[in-house]
Amino acid sequence: MSTQSYVSGSSKPVFNWKKVLKNHGGLVALVVILGFNILVTPNFLQLQTLFVNISQVATIAIVAMGMTLVIATGGIDLSVGAIMALAGAIAPLIFQSEFGQMYPALGVALAIGFPLLVAMACGLFNGVLVSVLKVQPIIATLILFISGRGIAQMLTNGNLQTFKNPNFSYIGTGKILGLPFQGWLAIAIACVLFWIISRTIFGRYVLAIGGNERAATLSGGPVRRVKIAVYIICGALSGLAGLIVVAINSASDAARNGDLMELDAIAAAVVGGALLQGGRAPIFGAILGAVIIQLVKYTLLANGVEDEVALIAKALIIVAAVYIQQARKE
Amino acid sequence: MLDSNAFDLRKYISRNPQSMAVWVALAALILFGFLRYDNFSGAYNISSFLNYNSMFIIISVGMSFVIMTGGIDLSVGSVAAFTSVIAAYLSPHGIEIALPLAVLAGVAFGGLNAFFIIVLRIPPFIATLATMLGAKGGALVISDANTIAVDWGSNFTKMGMEKIYNFLPWSIVVVGIVVIALWFLLEKTSLGRTVLAIGGGEDASMLMGLKVNRAKAFVYLLSGGCAGLAGVILASGFGAGQPLEGIGWELTAIASVVVGGTLLTGGLGSVPATVAGALLLGLVFNILNFENGLGTITISAYWQMVIRGGFLFAVILFQARVMSRNKRKGRVA
Amino acid sequence: MTQLLKMDAMQKAFNGVVALDGASLDIEKGEVHALIGQNGAGKSTLIKILTGVYHSDAGHVHFDGAESFISSPREAQSAGIATIYQELNLVPLRSVTENIVMGYEPKRMGVFIDWDEAHKRAREILQRFGIDIDVTARLGSFSTAIQQLVAIARAVSLDAKLVIMDEPTSSLDVSEVKVLFGVVRGLRDAGVSVLYVSHFLDELFEICDRVTTMRDGRTVDCRKMKGVTKLDLISGMLGRASSEIAEAGMTEFSGGEAKHGEVLLCAENIATGPRLTKLDITVHRGEIVGLGGLLGSGRTEAARALFGIDALTGGAVSLKGASARLETPAAAIKAGIALLTEDRKAEGIIPDMSVRENLTLALLPRLTRNGQIDRAREREIVQSFIDALGIKTAGMEQPIRELSGGNQQKVLLARWLAVEPELLILDEPTRGVDVGAKREIQAIIRDFVSKGFGVVLISSEFEELVEGADRIVVLNEGRSIKELKNPGITEDILVRALAHTGEEAA
């Protein structure tokens, strides 16, 4: 039997704007916002604008990518902001310690490595709760959401830690080819994650678990380990973002670092095309989503829209962007 | 459960092992407080505890309906803040005007959520996140970013500040009536059953010919209305409309619902267990305050966060244990 | 007789894939009407258009004497069409009662549900099917078969003019099928029409009055059941002359005598809980061992135990003579065991993934070097299976949810064949599969054992079991109580073994 009769013959290559809108809703939204800014926002077409936006969006993008992986397995991670605070609180403790000052290079290396380990441990905690104890992700990660920041403040006694350490600050203020280091970092992470998702067995399992966890288990997939790994990755990326924030500010504020990041990251992931029920992991979509959210913020600020009105505008834009995205599913 | 085997406790527990955990934990915590602190069981503490937590009980119950359908409502806190401002503005006209209109404002936000979710097919998490931002912005706009004083002369403040026999706050009475009505609605009406069925399988419910969209719209309107009521209590009990209140309420409510044994994927849920969940989480704060008062230690803010997280962890571990013990007894699909 | 339903020139395409291409159907009042066709012929699609799940691209529907525009399942129900969908559509988390009465709850004072009455009603309706279960328990705690019966019970209780049954018997065994037929006849006698879709052609002769045959989205035939032969039906479905088909027997199993080799698997006294208390089973190389049993006898539980899903609470398993600890499916797969589950939707497919990704899911570890998937080999393997099994798909990138049920099943079978297991456990492998494909699958199974591998076959279709298995282990209430050996097993012997098991076991 031929499969031909099942494919309709009329597929003329005509430009169909509806289709473009459906398949590339996020890009369309981006173009609209860019166009608006070019026309309205003063001094928008400047290298410095690009610089500012990249340096600000990098942390959201990095966390959003981790969130995308978690969401792809059908989970969610509310603890990203708290993990940022925790990692960010630990770093200065290390390089400002006596040891860190005695061996500055080693101190900075440890100040990056150790907080990341702690962040991964947080991810492990979340992952174990979710996959071994079968706690629902929103609640499992709510535990660290509530207490993670508290732990960070305990470590620092609630104090703001300020410092001067150009080596460490490089991850937040460094430049490569004139653009912020953290922007390049985000791109590099995206490339690696994209490769993992589309080419590796791990990536395939991530999507399979989100698509039908039972089927994945019964096909011999290491479901528990993959889920734990996904939370660990998300934790590590959150920790990294926390370090970047601390590095830019030359100060670690455990009470504020990563505040409300979970909402931005989830919104970015979904605007970028992730489905909350799992099964999809659009990594570059997450970056796109983060950029859209960043640009919305930028646009409203730069044009002097009052904070309260900006909230309403942000709400509408998120709805519109997701609406365009959702059209694809129909 | 109100159905025929309502009072068959063993059956109830074996069917709802996850709700049982919350009752045990609640009883344990009350006992702990009772034995450890002097004035813990005093009338003043009980009545002010109930007054404050009536807001969380009502939004948690509203939230539980949303969650039972497999949805979520992140907007409750902001909506409560918004309606508290509305209620404050309307307070000179008395509670009989302010209450219904403010609740209606909450319902309107629920309608917005329902529109986003049902008509535009935007996932609930995002739709209600947007409404959360929008309601917060709206509250700041209509209040000009100020708290709005209520009219102390009218009967408006009675609901949040006066108590029957100097003990039972009006707020908890009103909330109690609403909660019992909702409990009945869930257990005894087609609408309630449809809510549960949707969470258990939206496509299946649709194919079974249930009025899926109507029930979904209902839960968001309900949750909005409950947030509206919480807003009235907020304004009435604290003498002001507060555009900045309600931050994090959605997570408190979600936690109450889940601690009460409702599955976030929907399909299961109990109104009384949700109330117990809300009381349990509220009690943790109350106990921390009393612990502070013992003077042995002064628990700093961050310690409190850690303890609260640890407590949630303990309850969840307990719940997971109960669940897995029960699972071993038989296959739960 | 008067006409109840007429569907004419129905068209439906999904993203360019044509599912219906001018299909028609007419049903008279009080008849039982069969609808047959190969997997993917468009039967379910036609039904879903009728019940408003899908909206047709073109065509007319007349129902009960008027042109009708049914746009939702709810409208269909109020118009008097009750449907049992192919993929069970129930709410497992809710009670049996709720699943039956939902939407039509008995009320007190017009508002409050009368639960006592509802439970009573549910119990009564289930008793008509000979089942006596706790109707207040969660539906999900019962087996697929019970769930299917509940779905049927719900549809039958709806007081409809037309009851549509899309493969209602795919999870049922003989005795339940008998009960069902009784119910169907009862409906017919009450003047209710029944549209009956099934791949078990024998069933049709028993209860259907007329039969409509579909092929490639078109209606190719509609005739009285009387005087039709099975061969006619098959040739109509396949679009081939009956002479071509007549050559072979009805199952592809009756092939050559197999040579049995060394012991592959030996399970002694294994138990996993109350539903599987004592199972002894041995599988040799080159052998198909059937598991016979009635509803709830523990066949599925046995499969789950052997595949490491449920932990053993007693007994021991050895593989190729060495004792084996199969604690997870992954371990079982590594040890060379595969399981095709009975619940395709919940435990088999990953709906949004492509045919390719679904097919290679279990094979992945072997397609991978340093964590990276060898995509060229993946495509090659997938294509070879699509060709070998005749999987009807628009391409290997089509999401599996868009395939018809039978083709999904083939993909899942391919998933397991691809890992080249030594022991393949098949729980209802041909459920929902059309005659042509069924024979293909059976041939594949036969071919598989002839290479010196072993198969455990669970099937509620006795013909398949009797002809296919070299031995049949008979299960009753979670215990293996008897073993039958081929040649020499007939359906009769099997049925008697099942029926008398109770006494013999005692």
Added chain:
Amino acid sequence: QSLPPLEQKERYKVGFPQMESNNPWRIAESKSFVDTAEACNWDLISTDAGGSAAKQVADVDSMIAQGIDVLFLPPREEKPLIPAVKKAAAAGIPTFLVDRSVDPNNAKAGVDYVSFLGSDFIDQGRRVAEWTIENFKGDKAVVVQLEGTTGSSPANDRKKGFDDAIAKDPRFTIVASQTGDFARDKGRQVMETLLQAHPDVDVVYAHNDEMAIGAIQALELAGRKPGEDVLIVSIDGTRDALQAIIDGKMGVTVESSPFFGPLACETMKRYAAGEEIEPWVQVKDRIFTQANAAENIKDAY
């Protein structure tokens, strides 16, 4: 109704319901009370409302239930904390408001509560504006304002005080006023953006030092010279701000001291001794500039 008396005794059970602990200023204030507890013979009950006025009222309730002798209340909001003040009064507990006050229309010093200890946020904003007018040398100034948390009373008052005073000098135009949430990171991000839209900025007024530091960082990242091309002025008097003033990056910061503990102890003792307490125990806020920053930095928090 008259104020409840406070008997003189060896130890007092004292309630201090802190409103939040998410910034250094609040943390320093809480610490000040904890430190004072020892010196002043207090059994201190200190809670944390996590930024919620309603929770703060509930915290006061639980303190009343525990039978405190005195209440030191930093009301999160002017109006929503009035019930707390009234409940304490009804329970016979003398209340002192700390660092923020309540709506004078509904609760009065000397009637509902004993006294308000603190400074005046409006006045702080005004003093920053006056200093800026005096010290800004150019003849046209583009001003950017970084506001505190939208809707919070210090943000509203510091804006009002500054806006009203600066309006008197026609040289100054406020081109943008956006919230930086009292946080360094947010302040930096907002400043980065506003700097793009208003590259011609001359003066940055931040509602607290944390945002001012964030603004300095934003300016430096953009290659500008804070203190030279842009004048930065703010409120609080933190160590970092004083250092910035010493480094020439910042112009002024008006003190808003968090160290209320000793003042609270002293005022309470006076009250217990039967003294009449003035309705507003005003705190003398200093003003830190290049002239005195270096000598005060060691005491800053």
